[in-house]
Amino acid sequence: MNSITLSKELKMKKEYDVIVTGGGVAGVAAAISAANNGKSTLLVEKSTILGGLATLGLINLFVPLCNGRGKQIIFGLCDKWVKEASLYGYDTIPSLWKNGEPNEPTLKRYTNRFPPYIFALQMTEDLLASGAELLYDSVATEPVMDGNRCVGVVTHSKSGMEFYGCKMLIDTTGDLDVMRSAGVPHTAGENFATYSCKQISLDGCKKAAESGNIRDAYSSIGGYGASLWGDRQPEGVPKWSGLTAEEVTDYLVTNQMVMLEKLKATESERNSRDVAMIPHMPQFRTTCHLNGDYTFTVADAYRHFDDSVCAINDFEHRDYLYEVPLRALTRRDYPNMATAGRSASASGYGWDVIRVIPPAIITGQAAAEAACQAIDEGCAIADVDIRRLQAKLESENVMVHFPDEYVPDDRTVIIHGKNAAEIEGGHL
Ligand SMILES: Cc1cc2nc3c(=O)[nH]c(=O)nc-3n(C[C@H](O)[C@H](O)[C@H](O)COP(=O)(O)OP(=O)(O)OC[C@H]3O[C@@H](n4cnc5c(N)ncnc54)[C@H](O)[C@@H]3O)c2cc1C
Secondary structure (H helix, E strand, O other), rough: OOOOOOOOOOOEEEEEEEEOOOHHHHHHHHHHHHHHOOOOOEEEEOOOOOEEOOOOOOOOOOOEEEEOOOOOOOOOOHHHHHOOOOOOOOOOHHHOOOOHHHHOOOOOOOOOOOOOOHHHHHHHHHHHHHHEEEEEEEEEEEEEHHHHEEEEEEEEOEEEEEEEEEEEEEEOOOOHHHHHHOOOOOOOOOOOOOOOEEEEEEHHHHHHHHHHHHHHHHHEEEEEEOOOOOOOOOOOOEOOOOOHHHHHHHHHHHHHHHHHHHHHOOOOOOEEEEEEEEEOOOOOOEEEEEEOOEOOOHHHOOOOOEEEEEEEOOOOOOOOOEEEEEHEEEEEOOEEEEEEEHOOOEHHHHHHHOOOOHHHHHHHHHHHHHHHHHHHHHOHHHOOHHHHHHHHHOOOOOOOOOOOOOOOOOOEEEEEEEEHHHHHHHOO
16 A cells, blocks of 8 residues: 545634744743733644753753843743743842843853753643643644644644634744644744753762752763754764654664764763653754744844844844734735744845844743734734734734844844855845
8 A cells, every 4th residue: 555545524623813843942831911801822842841942952051131231121921031031040140130131231241051841841841821721742743724723723633633713823843833734934943963961970969969059960961963054063973854764763763872972982871860851852953934924034133123022132142133023924915824933934144143042932922922913913924913912912012123222333143154245145
């Protein structure tokens, strides 16, 4: 038998105003925001804890939320979570930033390395308090389309195959799984060889006992350790898009075997250390993004957008400020679907700027606010009354436009040795 045809009638199990697929930080922010708007909301998550790469993937660092001169840029739900992530565990928030923006300019940036699993539990508490419903261990597999309008999603779980209806769908799978299956135009990325786990050792435990901070008990171990820029990418090892089961498996097996070889080669006594945490999702940075109504690039630095939904800062460089237009989360020809976080419409280093944890949270919040408003206004997400949306986001402590007084006299933007203004489309 060379092929099979699947045909099965599925009754709609339940209908929601908003379905969010993927419970990474962007998806949790979106689901909470939708539920807080009084909309019936379902969050579908394929794993068994919330947070995606930030928790499951062991990427437990809020990169800077500030401009590198002592001014905070990213607020909203992110401002709450950067502190909440560490409420019941360790933090690394610089003391200058512990009580919010410092009184004096400082080069010290506002970041936080947090305990990933405690943050996941905290997000779960926040999600449940919002009234959003949650389905764990459930994969959103197929969008159900009526033309270009999404009327629901098919999930696979212990319950089998099920169909949930929705008025709005927000795809925060990180990989654009649902919108991609709906035929929404997208671009695939490439990923360097990065596989980072956490090791615990007797030496680390001694260090932690001396410092009184359990964080010191952990150190890094893993497979290949290529950087964001591809430094240390081993020769002959392919880059992965991460969009097929074979590629995901190849990436995991390759890196896990490299880690095993490192363990075999280690001189420390085997009773003296253990692998404490392994990422339970592939650590791919950029798998797939929406080709949205606008593609965000670094050439957009210091540019104000009329339809900005949030101001964000560059995590690697001081000063560089950006605004994210609603159009980077939508496509007008798919009226009731939007994305946020890692799969927002961006390219080159612009994709790196927009995909990290703080912008992922804020774009999740913004996508949900826009989707809820679209229900109320009876229009496409891309067509909501933008002033009303911006006012709502501002009422939730989101900085929609960066203040011009934060823009330096020298507006040159150099990314990895190249001038952003000269990089066609922002591509590096
Ligand atoms: C190696 C590496 C280092 C990084 N370093 C940092 C850093 O130091 N600081 C920082 O701020 N950012 C960092 N990032 C980026 C950051 O972690 C992520 O981009 C961000 O967390 C993305 O959030 P997200 O919610 O958009 O997507 P994800 O975190 O990818 O969440 C997607 C969620 O959707 C679920 N899902 C996927 N498919 C489906 C489906 N079909 N159905 C249901 N659920 C599904 C997944 O299980 C997951 O929970 C790093 C990323 C990598 C890979």
